[in-house]
Amino acid sequence: MQVSIETTSGLERRLNVVVPAVRVDSEVDSRLKKAAQNVRLPGFRPGKVPMNVMRQRFGPGIRQEVVGEVVSRSFQEAVVQEKMRPAGQPNIEPRTLDAGKDLEYVATFEVFPEIEVAEMSGFEVTRPVAEVTDADVDNIIEVFRKQQGSWDEVERPAEMGDKVNINYTGTRDGEPFEGGSAEDSDLELGSGRMIPGFEDGIVGMKAGDEKNLELTFPEDYQNEELRGATVNFAIKVNSVKSLTLAPLDEALFKLYGVDEGGEEQFRKEVAENMTRELKNAVTNKVKQQVMDAVVEAHRELEVPKALVAQEADVLRKQMFQQFGGAAPEGLDLKSLLPDEMFKDNAERRVKLGLILSEMISKYELKADPARVRETIEEMAATYEDSEEVINWYYGNPEQLASVESKVLEDTIVEKLLENATVHEEACSYQEAINQAQAQG
Known part of the structure; x- marks a missing residue:
C-alpha cells in the first residue's frame, strides 16, 4: 500500500492512498467462491454455478462491498502508519475503482491539533x-409561602404585589399595533413583564376603573419597529387580587419534604x-x-x-x-x-x-x-x-x-x-x- 500526505490548510490533511489490485480482486474472488456454494440459479445444480456466471451476476455488488471495506480498513492502516489522529469522518474521493487496477482514492480530513499546555500563572x-444568614432563610421561606399562597379578590385600589386582571388596547398614532392588546389578562404588579410605566400606572386603580397611559417603548425592545416608540394604552381593571401567604404549618413543611x-x-x-x-x-x-x-x-x-x-x-x-x-x-x-x-x-x-x-x-x-x-x-x-x-x-x-x-x-x-x-x-x-x- 502506498500512502502520501499533503497539508492543505491548518489542520486539514489530504491522504493519497494506493491499494494493490490483488488485495481487492482476491477478496472478491474469495467471496464469489464462497457464495457459489449456496447460490441457486435456474439451469445449474446447487453449488455448481460457474465462476464466470457468478462474476456476471454478483461480481459488481460484491466488488462494491469489498471496495467499501478495503477503503475503510486501508484508511485506518494509513493513519496509524503515518501516526495521525483524525478528527471526524474523512471525505473519500475515489480515483480508480476498476477491476484489475490498483484501488486509488483521496481521503480529506482534519487532525487533532498538537497542544502545548501554556504555563499559567498570575491570572x-x-x-x-x-454566608447564609437568618434573614436569607426568612426570604426563601417567604418565597415558598408565596408559591403556596392564595390569591383573594379585594375591593381596594391595587398595590404593588397584587395580581390584576385587565383588558388593554395599545395604539400608536391612533392605530392598534401587533401584540399591543389583550382581554382578561392576569398581571402581577411588580413582575416587570410589561414595559416601564405600565405596571406603575395601574397602581391605585380599582376593579371597574379605566385609564389611558402614554408610554414609550425602550430603545432595546425586542421588536425593532416599536423601539423608542410613544404609544397609548387604554386599560380597564376587571379585578384586583391580593396574595395571602401560606401559613407556616405542617402542611407547608411536608410540601418541601419535611x-x-x-x-x-x-x-x-x-x-x-x-x-x-x-x-x-x-x-x-x-x-x-x-x-x-x-x-x-x-x-x-x-x-x-x-x-x-x-x-x-x-x-x-x-x-x-x-x-x-x-x-x-x-x-x-x-x-x-x-x-x-x-x-x-x-x-x-x-x-x-x-x-x-x-x-x-x-x-x-x-x-x-x-x-x-x-x-x-x-x-x-x-x-x-x-x-x-x-x-x-x-x-x-x-x-x-x-x-x-x-x-x-x-x-x-x-x-x-x-x-x-x-x-x-x-x-x-x-x-x-x-x-x-x-x-x-
Missing part, C-alpha cells in the same frame, strides 16, 4: 465570600440546601473564571471544524429539547437553528475539552474515588432516599463517568488556582447566587 480570579421536626427542622433543612446552593454558586463562579483564563492562554489554538460542527449539533438538540421537546420527524433543525447560533460556544467547548484532556495527561491527574463518592453524596442529599440515588449512580457507568469528569475538572481548577492571584470579594448570599445565574 486573576475573584472569589465571592458570602415530615417531622416542625418549623425548626424546616428552617434547618432550608438553610442546609441554601448552603449547598451557595457553595455550588461560588465554585462555578471561580471555575468559570479559570476556564476563561485557560481559553485566553490558548487563544491561538486552532480546533477541528468537524468537532465544532458536532458540538454545535449537540447544543442545537439541547436547546430544542429544552424549549420544544423532541424534534418532530422530518423537521430540519439545522435550518431552524443554524450552526452560526452555536459556533462560538461550540468552539469554546471543543477547545476547552482538548486542552483539559492534555492537562490531565500532562499533570497525570485522576478522579479521586473519595471525591467522586463525596460529590455523589452531595447530589443525593437533596433527595428523600439518598442511598437509592447513590446506588443508581454507581450502577450506571455513564452517569458515574459524568461525575468523575466533573471531579477531574474541579481537580484541574484547583491545580491552576495554585498559581493564580485570587481576590476575595465579600457579598450577600443573593448577590453570589445572582452572579452565578448571570454567567449561565
